[in-house]
Amino acid sequence: MEPPHLMSGRRRVAATTAMRSGVPRRSSRREQGPESNFGPFLGRPEENFLGRSKGAQRHFDERGLRDKLGEFAALATQIVLLTLMFVLSSGRSGWAVLATGALVASLLAVAASPVGAAIDEQDNKAKTVACVGDALGDQMFTDVSDMHAFSDAINCVAYYGITNGTGDGSTYSPNDNVTRAEMAVFIARAAGAAGVDLGDATGQGFTDIGDIWAEAQDAINQLAGKDIIDGGGEFRPGDDITRVEMASFLIGLLAAAAPNVTIDSNGAILLGESGSGTEADDHFGDVRATQPVAADKETAALYELGVTNGASPAAGAEDGKAPLDTNYEPDGTVNRGEMAAFITRALAHTSVRPEGVSAQYDGSDVVISVRDENFAPVSNALVDAFTIDTGGVDLAFRADGSCTSEVTPLGGEFACEIDGMDGITGGDGDTREPLSAVASGGSTVWVWSGESDDKLGDTVPFRLDISEDEVTTMADKVRVTTEFAGEKAHLGSSVLYTAQLQSGSDDVSVGTDGEKPADLLVALSTHAYVPQIPDPSDTDPSDGIDLITNPAADSDGYLTVASVVTPVALTTNSDGKATFSVSGLPDTNPDVKGIKYKVNITLLPRDNAPAAVHYQDGATAITPATSEYRAIASVIFSTEASDRATADARISVKTAADHVVASDRGSGASNSATVTVTDQYGDPIAGARVTLSSGDTNSSISDREFAVGRDGSYTFRYTRDAATGGTELLTATYVDGDDTTTDGTATDNVEWATPGTGTSSADIREFDKDTNTIFVGADASVNVLSYDSNDRFNLDDDGTGGDGPSAATYAAFEKALANGRTLGWTIVGSGSRDVNSFTLTWTAS
Structure with missing residues (x-):
């Protein structure tokens, strides 16, 4: 007979010490009555964006909202520019215009930050979930298809016994609103699954629950007795629960069941490890404006915990600043599909995990959970874990079910055997095994539990497939880059820079903690170009104004004191990226063409940002100044005319590959080199004539002259017919249009490699x-x-x-x-x- 973990199409039964004890599994929900009767409906996703769909519906896309809000930035820019036009047309002095220009530059620079800034983060969102493994099994509700927005959450709450369905139990009625009494039942069942002892149901002074069904009465009294909800007075059991009321129920549940949520004696909701928790730093504007303080704290905490995302876009909200850019819609109702989503997100913060052994990947560790038939944590359980590249899973087991040498143990000394080096669960029923790397194409991990010296045998291990996208790598550097290649920029234009978090040579999405974005502070110091001033000792200006070197300027002619210093606060986005733009001030003397300003760019890593800052392709981190700011680059803004003269032109050459395998087969190995000619602004010089020569006699490159295209570039494609290695030196030459003298060259090397x-x-x-x-x-x-x-x-x-x-x-x-x-x-x-x-x-x- 084929070993069970090699059979396809069969439901896994997790193997644990608890399951071997002979204790029967918790009774099926089919053996219990439904919480109440409802009619079937397809359901709608909780907190959707303006009714748009993903399948039947689509979740609100926060980045899409940021793009729409960003459209308003252009209007603000127009207003600022109109103000500047008024100043200019009213005949203000040059210094007044300069001051106003400084204001414009500051506003424009700060307005650039949303391009790379992220909205406030859910800082305490759970890294693992309650709905994993068997908890995701289809509970066969006839009105919940696999394509339903909340099918996983609905199946999950049914698995944990939080819902029994509606009618005869074959339907779920996902779109029917949840009443306050029903919500009390759901929360009480969820608390039981999370191991909260609600105690006996004793009267808590409610005056209007005597006519509802017994389980609901008990649930309401138990929750009030445990301070999960307020006690006494009217409960209004038949009213539809509102979103803000549901928030209160969920926070009460989490305070009782989650180790990272506590409520202190002053009513503050503290999130994080016990003793070091902090209050939420985000809030929903519509809740704060219309609801009591307690509701504001509760909904803010749910956002930070990742239990809610908000329901609709908030008009006028600023990206990356409180309040959040979504409304919570506190008076809205909650349907049964949404209820399932809210509760399962909340349960992710508790000990609730499926019966048996399950495993999840949190971005760095494989988190292994062992639970008994009542979903209670099993401590001191020995757990074996082993892994293989997902592409090689067929090589993991022999025909008899034993492991091959292709698998690698995680933590233990031997794979597929419980040994003294294997993990052991703690009081929370969990243990962790670091996964140092995820293979290209993904990694597969199997976990199982047993007694010391047990071998895998017929035990069915839990299988966890981990994709490369799930890996969370912390940043070790910030790399600042720009595509601007000119020596100067046109005054009136902007130069865009990008700050990207990296680990090694790879881009990453989070800062040094491996979880959250990074904060950066950019300072833009604008210095006017005033190399000379009138000579104050000149007593006879009638023969012309005598000029002297400006003592307030540096050796390059720029004022040492900045005209304006503009701070730009940045927060990296979901790609680990932040962008900012650099502009000059308005021209105070437009009749004179030439250099006007230099903007020095410095950067300070702040919260969760790595200290190492690199610029462009630099391999060495920039040494910080005394102020800890890193000097990134300078941009010179000018109004001088574009000049294609070779003295002001720039030529560059870049090969398609810096390293190529040498070959003498056929016509040899191929490569290409692109030569580009630009003016002082980095703008292409169309029609410029260039040549490319090679110092390698095996190369097919000739000294023939070519004209670049409208993009200022010409690509030379060539071959090298030799099996030997060596360094090839390529020299690009910009030929002057009037004669054939060499006025500008650039070089690049190619290394030809041998096996x-x-x-x-x-x-x-x-x-x-x-x-x-x-x-x-x-x-x-x-x-x-x-x-x-x-x-x-x-x-x-x-x-x-x-x-x-x-x-x-x-x-x-x-x-x-x-x-x-x-x-x-x-x-x-x-x-x-x-x-x-x-x-x-x-x-x-």
Whole structure:
């Protein structure tokens, strides 16, 4: 018989010590009555955006809203410019215009920040969820299809016994509103699943619940007795619950069941670890304007916890600033589909996880949970975990169900066996195993629980598939870049810069904590160009004004004191990116053409931002000044005419590939080089004549002259017919239009590489994970190495020798390449079945 974890199309039954004890599973909801009768309906997603759809409906897209709000920025800019036009037309002095221009520049610079700023974050959102594994199994409600917006949440609340369905239990009625009595029942059941002892149901002074069904009466009294809801007076059990009332119920539940939510003696809702929690720093504008203080705190806390996202866009809200840019709609009702979504999001913060063993990935660790038949945490459970690249799952098990050598243990000494190094659950029923890297194409992890020395055998492990997109990598640097390539910028234009969070050479989405965005502060210091001033000792101006060097200017002619300093506060967005633009001040002397201003750009890393700041392709971090600001770049703004004269032109050459595998087959290996000619502003000089020459006699490049196109560029495609390696020097020349004299040159190098053989080691120059190639070696003697998942990999994270390199997975090897220094290799062959060995010395980040 085929082992159960190799069978396809069968529902998993998680294996744990609890399940082996012979205790029967909690009775099915089919054996219980529904909470009340409702008719079926397709349902609508909670908090949708203006009724647009995703399938039947679509969730509100926050980035789409930011784009729409950003359209209003143009109107604000027009107002500012109209103000400037008024100042100019009214004949104000040059200094008055300059002062007004400083105001305009400040406003425009600050207005640029929303391009890269993110809305306020849900700082305490749960990293794992309650709805995982068996909790997502189809509960067979006839009015809830797989495409329903809340199908997962609805199936999940049914699995945990929070709902029993409607009518005869075969329907759920997702679009029917929830009454206050029904909500009390749902919350009480959720509290029970979370292990909250609600105690006996004793009267709490409610005057209007005597005629409702017994479970609802008990639930209302129990919740009030536990201070989850307020007691006494009218409860209004038949009224539809409003969104703000539901918020109060959910916060009460979380305060009783979640370790990261507490309410102090002053009524403050503290979020975070006990003893260090803080109140929410966000709020919904419509709640604060219309509801009591307690409701404001409760809805704000739910947002921070990721339980709610808001219901509709808030007019006039500023991106990245309180209040939030969504309304909560506190007086709106809650339907049963929305209820399921709210409760399951709340339960993510509690201990509620499915019966048996389950696992989730939080971006860095595999979180393994063990629960008994009542979903209570099982402590001291031994857990084995092992992994393989998702693409190789078919190689993980033998026909008898035992593990092959292709799998790698996580934490333990042996895969598929409970040993002394395996994890053990704590009092919360969880244990964690770090996953150092996720393979290209994803990783698969299996987890199971047993007694010491048990082997996997017929036990069905829980399978967790992790995609590359789920990896959360913390930033170790900020890289500032711009596509602007000119020596000067046109006054009146803007130059756009991008600050991107990175880890190694990869872009990442979060700051140094691996969770949240990073804050940056950019300072733009604008200095006027005034190299000379009238000579105060000139007693006879009738023969012309004598000029002297301006003592208030530096050696380049810029005033040492800035005309204006504009701070630009940035918060990285969901891509780890923030952008800002740089502009000059208005021209105070438009009749004179020439240089007008220089804007110095400095950057200060702030909350959750890495200290290392790099500019463009620079490999070395910028050393901070005494003020801790990093000097990024300067932009010169000018009104001088564009000049295609070679003295003011810039020529550049860039090859398509810096490293190419040498070949003498056919016509040889190919490459290309693009030569570009621009004026002082970085604008293309169309028709400029250029040549490209090569210092390699094996190259097909000739000295023929070509004219660049309208984009200022010409691409030379060529081949090199030689199997030997070497450095090729390419020289691009901008030829003056009047004669053939050389007025400007630029160079670039190409390293032609040969395959690595035998056993050796060298410094890493470049690698490509898509083609599985690594270029190593010194100039003129570069080798290329190819690898695949069939090879053997080792990592040495300090290069000191020490205990020596340790074995690593294919995924861990590729991840470490970003910080790799040297690579050792033993090549036995180039076939797909040949097993080559690689040892990477790298710097752990």
